[in-house]
Amino acid sequence: MKKVVLASLLAVAGAATMMQPCFAQDAPAAAPAAGQTGGQVQMSADEYKVYNDADTAATPAAKAAGFEAYLKAYPNSAVKQDALQKLMFAYQGTNDPVKTLDAADRLLQVDPSNLTALYLEAFLRRNAADALTDPAAKTAGLDKAAGFAQTGLTATKPQSMADADFQKLKSQATPVFESVIADDDISKKDYAGAITTFKTEVTGAPAEATQAPGAVLQDVFFLATSYMNSTPPDYLNCAWYATRAAVYAGQYASAIQPTATYCYKKYHGKDEGYDKLQALVKTSLTPPADLATTVTPAPKPADLVANLIATTPDLATLAISDKEFVLQYGKPEDADKVFGTVKGKSTQFPDTIVVAATADQLQVSVSDDAVQSKTADFAFNFATPLKTVPAVGDKITLTGTYASYTQSPLLITMSDATVVEKKKPAAKAPVHHTTHH
Known part of the structure; x- marks a missing residue:
C-alpha cells in the first residue's frame, strides 16, 4: 500500500511505538535456579549460567548475542520458546528488522500462535514491501505480510495468560493486522476488500485515534482513496473520509486536502457547500445515512x-x-x-506525468482526473526515437500536434512529439579584478 509520502507523514506520531511494541505475549519470567526440581524446569549449573548471562546482559545487542549462544548450545532447551521470544525482543531493541524477523520465524515454529511474533511479522514485512519498487515483488511481500496478519486475527489465548492481558494485547495488534490486510488488497486493486477491512479497523479503533495524526487516521485517508479508486468511483464516501482525515491531520492536512476537495467537486460539481461538510465530519467518523441529500450530486x-x-x-x-x-x-x-x-495544431504541455514510456511513444497524464487516477490521457508519438527514455512518474514538458483521439477510454494522440529540455541557468560572467600597482 500504499503508501507514498503521506504514509510516513501521518505515521510520525505513532512510529516509535509501532516499531517498539510495548506489549509482550506471556513474557517469560526469570530463569529457574540451577538444579531446581520443585518447578517444571530444571537446568544444570552450566546451562543456567549461559541463560542468565544472556538475560542480564546490559545492551540489546549483547542480550541477542547471549541468547543466540544459549540456543546454539542448548537447542532442545525446556525454555526454548522463552529464549526465542527474548531473542526477538533483543533484536527489536537493536532496530534490526531482518534479525527480528528471523527470530520471529524461529519462535513461530515452536509457538505458531504467538501474537507478538505475528504482529512483528505482519508489521515489519509490510514495511519492507512498501519500500520495494518492483510491483510483483511488492505484491508478493504484502501477500506474505497479510498471511501473518490473518493468522494473528484468529490467534487464540495461551493457557497461561490472563484474559484481560490477552484482550489488551489483541486490541493493540488487531488494527495493525487489519491495516496490513487492507494494504494487500490495495496492491491487488481489490478496493472493495480494502474498504471492508479499513472500515472494520477505523470503526473499531478508539475515537481519539481517528482525531489525531497517526496510523489509524492514515487509514481513514486510505479508506477514502479506496472509495475513489473503486469501479465505479464512490466520490461521496471519498469526500467524507478524506475530509475527516484532513480536518484532524494538523500540519499534514495539506497532503490530504487536495484529494478531499477533488472528490467533493467530482460528486457535487463545485466547491459550494464544502465548508458544511468540513463541519459535519467532526460530528462522526462515519457518514450519516442521509448524506446524499445533504450533498447533492452534480x-x-x-x-x-x-x-x-x-x-x-x-x-x-x-x-x-x-x-x-x-x-x-x-x-x-x-x-x-x-x-x-485543435486537430493539426501544435501545443506545448508543461509538467506532464509519465505513465508509460518507450523510445517511440510516451503516455502521460495531463488533466487533473488523469493525474489523480494515474492513467494516461495523452499519447505523444515521436518521429525520431528518444535517446533517453524517461522513467514512469517523471514530470516532463512535451510539444506535439493533435492527430486523433479515442473516446472510451479517452486517449488523445499527438504526432511529431518533442521533449522540451529544461533551460540551464545562464552562466555568470567571470569577475575581473583590476590589479593596482
Whole structure:
C-alpha cells in the first residue's frame, strides 16, 4: 500500500511505538535456579549460567548475542520458546528488522500462535514491501505480510495468560493486522476488500485515534482513496473520509486536502457547500445515512456537455480540461466538432506525468482526473526515437500536434512529439579584478 509520502507523514506520531511494541505475549519470567526440581524446569549449573548471562546482559545487542549462544548450545532447551521470544525482543531493541524477523520465524515454529511474533511479522514485512519498487515483488511481500496478519486475527489465548492481558494485547495488534490486510488488497486493486477491512479497523479503533495524526487516521485517508479508486468511483464516501482525515491531520492536512476537495467537486460539481461538510465530519467518523441529500450530486456528464456546447459560441476557446470532458462524454458529433478546433495544431504541455514510456511513444497524464487516477490521457508519438527514455512518474514538458483521439477510454494522440529540455541557468560572467600597482 500504499503508501507514498503521506504514509510516513501521518505515521510520525505513532512510529516509535509501532516499531517498539510495548506489549509482550506471556513474557517469560526469570530463569529457574540451577538444579531446581520443585518447578517444571530444571537446568544444570552450566546451562543456567549461559541463560542468565544472556538475560542480564546490559545492551540489546549483547542480550541477542547471549541468547543466540544459549540456543546454539542448548537447542532442545525446556525454555526454548522463552529464549526465542527474548531473542526477538533483543533484536527489536537493536532496530534490526531482518534479525527480528528471523527470530520471529524461529519462535513461530515452536509457538505458531504467538501474537507478538505475528504482529512483528505482519508489521515489519509490510514495511519492507512498501519500500520495494518492483510491483510483483511488492505484491508478493504484502501477500506474505497479510498471511501473518490473518493468522494473528484468529490467534487464540495461551493457557497461561490472563484474559484481560490477552484482550489488551489483541486490541493493540488487531488494527495493525487489519491495516496490513487492507494494504494487500490495495496492491491487488481489490478496493472493495480494502474498504471492508479499513472500515472494520477505523470503526473499531478508539475515537481519539481517528482525531489525531497517526496510523489509524492514515487509514481513514486510505479508506477514502479506496472509495475513489473503486469501479465505479464512490466520490461521496471519498469526500467524507478524506475530509475527516484532513480536518484532524494538523500540519499534514495539506497532503490530504487536495484529494478531499477533488472528490467533493467530482460528486457535487463545485466547491459550494464544502465548508458544511468540513463541519459535519467532526460530528462522526462515519457518514450519516442521509448524506446524499445533504450533498447533492452534480449534473450528469452528458447534461454538462450539452450545456457547455450550447453556451460556448467559439468551441476553440474552451480550456483543455473542458475539451477533454467533451471528447470523453459528449455525443460523437459534438466530440468531433470540438476536436476539429485543435486537430493539426501544435501545443506545448508543461509538467506532464509519465505513465508509460518507450523510445517511440510516451503516455502521460495531463488533466487533473488523469493525474489523480494515474492513467494516461495523452499519447505523444515521436518521429525520431528518444535517446533517453524517461522513467514512469517523471514530470516532463512535451510539444506535439493533435492527430486523433479515442473516446472510451479517452486517449488523445499527438504526432511529431518533442521533449522540451529544461533551460540551464545562464552562466555568470567571470569577475575581473583590476590589479593596482
